Amino acid sequence: MNGFRAPIDSLGDLDVEATATLIAAAADVALIVNDNGVIRDMACQSEELLALLEGQRPWLGVPFADTVTVESRPKIEALLREAAENQASPRRQVNHPSPRGTDVPILYSAVRFGTLGRMVAVGRDLRPVAELQQRLVEAQQSMERDYTRLRHAETRYRLLFQMSPEPVLIVDASTQRVVEANPAATQMFGDVGRRVVGRPLLEAFEPDTVPAVQTLLAGVRSAGRADTTRARLIDSGRTAFVSASLFRQENASLLLVRLSVPERDGATASGSESRGKLLRFFEHAPDGLVVTDREGRILAANPAFLDLAQLASEEQARGESLERWLGRSSVDLNVLIANLRQIGSVRLFATTLRGELGAQADVEISAAAVANGTDPFYGFTVRNIGRRLPADARAGREMPRSVDQLTELVGRVSLKELVREATDVVERLCIEAALELTGNNRASAAEMLGLSRQSLYVKLRRYGLADAADHGDPDV
Known part of the structure; x- marks a missing residue:
């Protein structure tokens, strides 16, 4: 230890108060220890550090070795012995237990002074250094994990490239x-x-x-x-x-x-050219074309569908469920997928398509299931029919006879009975529309109407529609 060159000339006029202030200012924690190793006085710069050190019991009157953890006691004993023999001891790091459960590392050096065998132990708080070391270790471990992932990725790439x-x-x-x-x-x-x-x-x-x-x-x-x-x-x-x-x-x-x-060469060239033509048709088709997995998540979509859905790029649609843009939420997609799984194709399914910016269009959807080993996929054609003249769409349709009969009842029966009759007419029309949309699939129609299958059967018999629905496949 290198001391001052001329301590008598430079520090000779220091009194006890000035010396105590100097020791307290020079260390994070300073202890006055007698010749028996018992703490007689202490100074600490930080209230937070003092609370950690004395969290279990006060230190005054306690042996210095009892304030540290078990593995640090030999270090305290060596520190005090060396200070008593040589007036100054080398620095030693010890750990003090704290109420928080984590040890407080302190770096001590001890100096003997006076003729009574007293010693002053000057300590520096090593928690900031320990925190920096911990962050450094965590950063090194993170880098090692990243390097390991990179090495594994490179190994997989090399193996794939070579094989x-x-x-x-x-x-x-x-x-x-x-x-x-x-x-x-x-x-x-x-x-x-x-x-x-x-x-x-x-x-x-x-x-x-x-x-x-x-x-x-x-x-x-x-x-x-x-x-x-x-x-x-x-x-x-x-x-x-x-x-x-x-x-x-x-x-x-x-x-x-x-x-x-x-x-x-000839066969493969022809197949490649055919696939190229199909891909170009997919890109330039005026109708929306969408390919999904068996759950309805979009795998590919052409620009015409992106225009209908008001999307800027295919990446915005890829991975999303097709039901996000269909008019009746999950009902339409469930009906389509159920028919694709059972029949393999759907033709002219009428619904609406909602755009991301609020636009809505009437569309007809035709779809087909394509076998692909254990992972089949579905192809959808979405045609905008909003530009068709409404008169053309209604030309071949006649007003239901029950509605004519309903209008003839005005003035003949009470309003209460008229409303009940109107409710029955609307309910029957909705059931007929649901059966038409689902191809007489009673399970899908019940789901679309929010009814149980038993309730739908009751209403079919009530309105005399059971026989008509039986021409389809009512048990699907």
């Missing part, structure tokens, strides 16, 4: 040189594949098909995607379908180029 049967290449978008190629791509290119990494991608194709590949890459760089093109490999002369997508890694733009060589 994929589809030839895949990573190409620098600016230089068009191959950065990486999986084994399937190397095998496809034959002799060229052994040296494809680091060389321009276009060297792998016949010269007359290079412009098509250049157009593909230019379209991907400018628009982010482009249609699949055909090119011939220079080594084998086989025709390959080339597709690419753009992604960024750090500050570089890279292209993920996928190749597929059909076993029969």
Whole structure:
């Protein structure tokens, strides 16, 4: 320990009060301990720290070693022994128990003074340091977890990249040189594949098909995607379908180029062109087209449906339930899905479509279920019929005879009986409309009307509709 060079000249006129003030100001906690190790006086700068230290009992008159935890007692004993022998002891960290249940770490050094064997123990609160160390440990653990996830993700990517049967290449978008190629791509290119990494991608194709590949890459760089093109490999002369997508890694733009060589060029080319035409029709169809999973959550939607639903992009619809935009909430979608599961198709289901901004349109929905192994999906066609003339829609419909009879009763019977008759007419019309909408599906009609199936049967018999409904499938 290095002390003052001239303490007598610089501190010789200090009295007891000034010395006590100096010791209390220099430490977070200061203790005066006698030669038996008992605390005779103490000073603490922080009331909060004093409350933690003396939370269980006051320290005055208590042995210094009894104020610390069990594992810290040997340190206190060594601290006092060294101070008694050498007048100053090295610093030692000890822990004091607190009422909060967490120990309070204090760094002490002790100095013997006077002729009576008394010692002053000067302590510094290490809680801020401990908190910083804890945050550092937590930050390091968080970084380790992130690094572990990144390593696992990279391992999965590498494994997928290496084991994929589809030839895949990573190409620098600016230089068009191959950065990486999986084994399937190397095998496809034959002799060229052994040296494809680091060389321009276009060297792998016949010269007359290079412009098509250049157009593909230019379209991907400018628009982010482009249609699949055909090119011939220079080594084998086989025709390959080339597709690419753009992604960024750090500050570089890279292209993920996928190749597929059909076993029969003509058949595969025809199938690819047909799929391309279907996709273009899906994008440009005037009617709304929607593909959902078996629960009704949207997987894909064309621009016409987005216009009806008043959505700006397909991402806003993807993952949402189709019932969000249908007129009668979950009832319509439940009826549609129930029929798709039982029959496989629905035709001209009349409902309304609500837009995100409040617009509403009358629509007809036709749908079909498409088998896809254990995960089938449903396709919906949504046609806006709001522009049809109302007169055309009502041309072939006659006013129900019961309504005519009802109007003839005006003036002949009391208003109470007239209202009861009107209620029966409206109820019957609603039941007939529900049966028509659901294709005589009594379970779906009861759900649409908010009735139990038994209540619906009673009303069907009451209005003489049971026989008509039996022509459908009333037990579905």
